[in-house]
Amino acid sequence: MNKFSDFNLSNQILKAIEKLNYENPTSVQDQVIPVILEKMDIIVKSQTGSGKTAAFAIPICEMIDWDENKPQALVIEPTRELAIQVKEEFFNLGRFKRLKVPAVYGKTPIQPQEQELKQKSHVVVGTPGRLIDHLEHGTLDTLKISYLVIDEADEMLNMGFIDDIETIISYLPADRVTILLSATMPKDIESLCNEYMIDPIHLVIEDEEPATIRISQEKYEVEVKEKLNLLRDITIIENPDSCIIFCNTKNKVDEIHLFLLSLKYSCQKIHGGMQQRDRLRIMDNFKHGYFRYLIATDVASRGIDIDNISLIINFDIPRESASYVHRIGRTGRKGKAGKAISLVSQFEIQLMNDIEAYLEKTIDLKTWPDQNTVKQFKEKFDEKINTRPERKETKGASLNEGIIKLHINAGKKTKMRPADIVGTLCNIEGMTFEDIGIINVQDISTFVEILNNKGELVYQELQKRNIKGRPRKVSKVIF
């Protein structure tokens, strides 16, 4: 096995990898990183949770030319949640190289995205529909795109995005590296590859230990009208630190959310009928451990990476067997143990049989614990429900060490440009270009990151110095 240092990566990237605590490359990284560094097209058949994002993000971050202002890499993701997650991975890995990584997705105003794309951007991550909007409006410049990543290709196919992907490709330079990742390889994906890739390398990454084996799985057969009571008893006995309850419809999510609230559970819900802003906020709060129970439809099942979810409950059995695997894959991440429990009504027995056939595995059938047993667990459960869940650290938080973000009270409206900021900062004794992180000029504000523990010095100096001929109000921003 390789080490990250064997890949000939720059110190900036290696430092970010180290800060993220990625000790050794995963199997997919081991095989994919060298191929992309050689600028060859590649098709990767691999599951999520294998470290596949970093497998393409590391070499792309390595090869981005910081000086180029136009985007050099385009990453297409099927959902907004994934787009944001992948943007974060790029941002974290490119942190010390100061890479700018806008994410563009629908159901949010397009104008701030357009503003962001007008500034220096290195990697753009987006969902198909919104990417096409930007391409049609001319707000996404593709002239310098040298890397295209089509992530979760089979999911894009399921969601009907294949034509959109072809449209996006039609805007891109032919001279580029194309990277496609998919958990399965249906015919339509193969033809896409044949059409748009040049002599691609094919890689099939076997899971070291597939999630379906690592995760202990149980099922209960229960009448529909008894499901809520069984859910209550199971949560008391399992008493998870962190749990997702999956349902098939938003109405069911709403119903269970109300039920658990009435029992005073620390819970929130997420489904496709909610505002994007709320969805993102709730996912973020769940990632940080602000509450224990998330009740969700499948919007939260695919690819979403949250550490340490101890229990998954399928309140409804998914109609597609593949969804079952995505759902339970939210637990037992990164080799950890996890548990998944399915509540099977009389109408869902066939669906469960199909899932077992798909998994080639029989799932243990459990019987409803008697009320005495439940009672024994209740005290411990009440204790936990009355304590605040443990906070989880933001991934990449350690990358912020030594970095201070400053807010300057001037922006585009007063003709502030990144060059003005760089000029002022480099005039401060002890500051070099290398100490300046990402600069984001907005209408009436500018944000600039100061690296290498020099933030305090700069903050103090800017209280006395002019920027672009005038004193400006400068304050520190909390990350």
Ligand code: AMP
């Ligand atoms: P992915 O398959 O891209 O969804 O990644 C799954 C998780 O593994 C993410 O939380 C990554 O941050 C994490 N990860 C990626 N590469 C490594 C590595 N080499 N060592 C440890 N964790 C990793």
